[in-house]
Structures are given as C-alpha cells and as structure tokens.
Amino acid sequence: xxxxxxxxxxCPRLADFRVANQSAYPHFYNAPVPAFGNLAAKLLIVxxxxxxxxxxxxxxxxxxxYAGDVLYAALLxxxxxxxxxESPRGLQISGTYKDGLALVDCRITxxxxxxxxxxxxxxxxxxxxxGFLKQEIASMQNLKVILSLGLxxxxxxxxxxxxxxxxxxxxxxxxxxxxxxxxxDLKFPRQAQDDSLLLLNSYHCSRYNINTGRLTQAMFExxxxxxxxxx
Numbered sequence: 001x002x003x004x005x006x007x008x009x010x011c012p013r014l015a016d017f018r019v020a021n022q023s024a025y026p027h028f029y030n031a032p033v034p035a036f037g038n039l040a041a042k043l044l045i046v047x048x049x050x051x052x053x054x055x056x057x058x059x060x061x062x063x064x065x066y067a068g069d070v071l072y073a074a075l076l077x078x079x080x081x082x083x084x085x086e087s088p089r090g091l092q093i094s095g096t097y098k099d100g101l102a103l104v105d106c107r108i109t110x111x112x113x114x115x116x117x118x119x120x121x122x123x124x125x126x127x128x129x130x131g132f133l134k135q136e137i138a139s140m141q142n143l144k145v146i147l148s149l150g151l152x153x154x155x156x157x158x159x160x161x162x163x164x165x166x167x168x169x170x171x172x173x174x175x176x177x178x179x180x181x182x183x184x185d186l187k188f189p190r191q192a193q194d195d196s197l198l199l200l201n202s203y204h205c206s207r208y209n210i211n212t213g214r215l216t217q218a219m220f221e222x223x224x225x226x227x228x229x230x231x
Contacts, residue, residue, distance in 0.1 A: 002135050004032040004113050011125040014114040021056065021115070029059035032114050035136060036061045037107030042144040042231040043080065044137065045071075046153045048204060049112035049121050056115035061108045063087075066207035070217060071108075072101065074205075074224040080106040105231065109136055111156035126156055134160040143197065145231045147223070150204035157199060172215070173223055174201045175230065198230050 009015045022030045033050045047067075050056040054065030062068035064087060075081035086099040112121040112129045121129075137143065137160055148154040154170040161178060168176045176199040202215075202223040209215040 002132065002139060003034045004129070004132060006031045008032050008114070010128045011114065013122065014112075014116060014125060017117050018114055021052070025057065028057040030056060031059070033059060033061055033110065034113075035107055035109035036063075037103040038105075039107065039136075039140050040142050041103070041105050041107040041140065042142050043106045043147060043227055044140060044143055044145070045106065045108045045147045045149065046133070046157055047108070047110045047149045048152050049110050049119065050115040051119060052115050055110075061110055066210070067205045070205040070210065070220060073217070074221045075103070075106060077221060078224045078228045080104055080224065080228065107140070109133065111153050121152075126152065127159070130156055130159050133157070137161070145198045145200055145227050147200045147202060147227050149202055153204070154199070154201055161197075168199065170201050172201055172203050172219070173226070175199070175226075176201075200227055200230065 004010065007015075018030055021028060033055045047061060050061070051065045051067070054068060055061050055063055058064040062071045068085070069087060072081060072085035076085065081101060081103050083100040083102050085101045111133060112126055113132060114129075116122075116125065133156060137146070137157075146157055148157050148170075151170045154168075155165045158165050158168055163178065168178075177196040178199055179196055200223065202220060203209050205215060205220050210217070
C-alpha cells in the first residue's frame with residue numbers, strides 16, 4: 001500500500017492530533033498527506049512530515065509554508081517543476097490545493113505522512129510509517145536519485161532500503177552510492193539493477209535553518225542542481 005488510509009490509526013498520537021485539528025481547523029485537509037508527482041520520476045525528494053499550517057492544511061507536500069517557498073523556487077529554477085507556485089497561506093482551503101504547478105521527473109513525499117505535534121514525530125511513528133516509504137521507493141521504476149531533506153529523512157530512507165545508518169553518514173551535499181545488492185528485503189526496480197541508487201543529502205529547507213544561516217537559498221539550489229546532474 002503506497003498511501004495510508006484517510007483515517008489511518010497506525011500511530012494513536014498522530015491520529016488523536018488529527019482529530020483535534022479537524023475540530024480546530026475544519027477547512028484544512030487534516031489527513032495523511034499523499035505524495036506529489038509521478039511514480040515514473042527519476043528523483044524522489046523525501047521530507048520529514050507535513051506542517052500544521054502547510055501540507056496538513058493544503059493536502060500537498062511542502063505547500064503553504066516557508067519550506068515550500070524555498071523548495072518549489074529551487075525546483076522551478078532547475079527544471080524539476082513547471083507552471084507557477086502560489087503559496088495559499090491565509091486562504092480557506094477545501095480539499096487538496098491546486099495552483100497549476102506540475103513536477104517534472106520529480107516526486108515529493110515525507111518520511112511521516114501525518115502532521116505531528118510541534119513538528120516532531122516520535123521514533124516509533126517514523127518506524128510505523130516507514131513501510132509506505134519502502135513501497136514507494138520500490139514502485140518507482142525509473143528512480144535514480146533520492147534527495148533526503150534532513151537527518152531524520154536520511155535515516156528513514158536508509159531504513160526503507162534495509163541499510164544501517166552508521167554506514168552512510170548524513171552530510172549536506174553528500175552523495176551516497178547504494179548498490180542494489182546491498183539493500184536488504186527491497187526488490188529494486190529493473191532499471192536500477194545495472195546502476196547504483198544515489199542518496200543525496202541536504203539540510204531541511206525550513207525557516208529555522210534559513211534564518212540561522214545553516215542553509216541558504218543558494219546552498220539549497222546548488223543541491224537541487226546537483227540532483228539534476230545526477231538524475
């Protein structure tokens with residue numbers, strides 16, 4: 001199963017938080033947020049989890065918050081997206097938000113599909129949701145590059161691939177080559193049998209990282225451009 005059910009109860013804390021948000025923000029999407037983009041894409045971008053006022057409100061990953069402004073600007077600049085990204089902040093959303101933006105050879109998902117309290121999923125919730133990420137990766141027949149945004153995303157990808165995090169150190173801009181034979185219990189797409197899957201790291205494009213200078217728009221665009229070259 002690629003996506004959780006709308007009323008998924010795998011993680012009781014997240015399910016309770018979702019119910020509370022349905023009462024507090026009845027005009028929000030308030031459900032597990034599905035991936036955005038085609039399964040035939042060569043690039044998969046993996047974030048952490050939906051933001052309360054972002055993807056949880058709009059039903060589309062990285063849409064409606066500051067991180068989305070940074071991410072989609074970079075994707076448009078590097079050709080991984082076309083059309084126009086319009087942030088819906090402040091709008092009353094009904095159903096999944098649409099603005100005419102389309103991804104090009106790119107798909108975006110999250111390690112955790114439901115919004116967590118204070119944007120902090122617990123380890124057991126990341127583990128519980130990992131099966132969806134594993135199925136997603138296995139279903140992408142043309143996948144060449146996975147771009148992980150942040151350490152938690154990086155570790156979630158490695159877990160989905162059945163690999164030890166200690167063997168692949170997270171570092172901004174690092175590229176990890178993963179042999180198809182090294183991944184345990186994951187049937188790689190046929191196209192990936194002859195090539196290594198590449199895992200590319202970036203700091204998460206959050207407002208906090210940008211404001212503190214840990215990450216700049218230029219740094220992030222350089223990593224996305226790197227993904228373009230690798231894919």
